[in-house]
Amino acid sequence: MECCNLAKAIIPKKLPSNAQRMSRILVNAMNMSAKAVAVDFKVTTQTWDHQPNFAITSPSPFVRQIATDDPVYAMLNKGTRPHVIRPRQKKILRFEGPFRPKSRPGYIGSDKGSQGNTEIWARSVNHPGTAPRLWTKAIKAKWQKLFPEQLQRAIDVEY
């Protein structure tokens, strides 16, 4: 998740030049943010049949990355263009409807959804495309706003 956080921290007047302490403040603030963000990503897939894995990694000391390699998640997050669906092996498509998605654009959560129970047969289907859910954008906006609180808490712990 791309993140450039600006925060106005309230620093105690007597600020010792202790590099270890400052480093711990930054590491804690980053870790707090990463863990909270990871929870929100999982909230977006709470009702899914398969559960994408969201891993937190540290590419460098003061960078945290929360990522998944799940292709379905990536597809829904970015959305898809309108496309035609044709059968690959058989001559006809069979599916059920009406479909109700579990997620919606910009919403940090997932609902029950529905596959539908009406059988539909077609030679091909013009899929209208999927509206991008933009979870990365919504979660980033939410935690950028709350990052100053986390940074302040990390500072409070040290002083």
Next chain:
Amino acid sequence: MSSLDWLIERLTQLVSEATGALENDPADVAAWQQELSRQLARYHAASYLAGSGEATLAGPARAAVLSDLREQLKFLGKFAFEIQGAKEWQRGWNARAAMYAKSIRVPYERGRTKMLPLPAMPCEGTTCLTNCGCSWEIDELSGDGNADAYWRRGKGDGCRVCKQRERDWSPVRIRDGVLQLG
């Protein structure tokens, strides 16, 4: 009854009295807003002190509580504006005003867990907002800065964020004062 529950109950009563008076005489919204602001300030400070066990509120703690309070006063300002602009009293305003009392949970938890770098506080980033009944259960371990902290979901709390936090943060590990990622 915990000290937080007592404070919330007391503040709810004060807020309900003030809001009830406003309902009977809707002319003086400014006085109502001032009264609620005053009580929120008092109880924000009191709940932090109750949570932390400290006798005075100073330094970074005071700044943090003021920040919590400012957030609530922002919402209160918008609410007062809404009441002022309305033709008649709306059903639900009394309950909405009473919700402000629960906002003191934030400074209380902040005071209670101030020595620990926890990822989020109850009400922070949750969908249940001030209705969040969750709390941190701290298990202090031997050695300086070592603890396991468990997110405990409040009774009846169905918030999706709190449910996920309960699953993922049981526990979060703090070692040598650093919140662990794993």
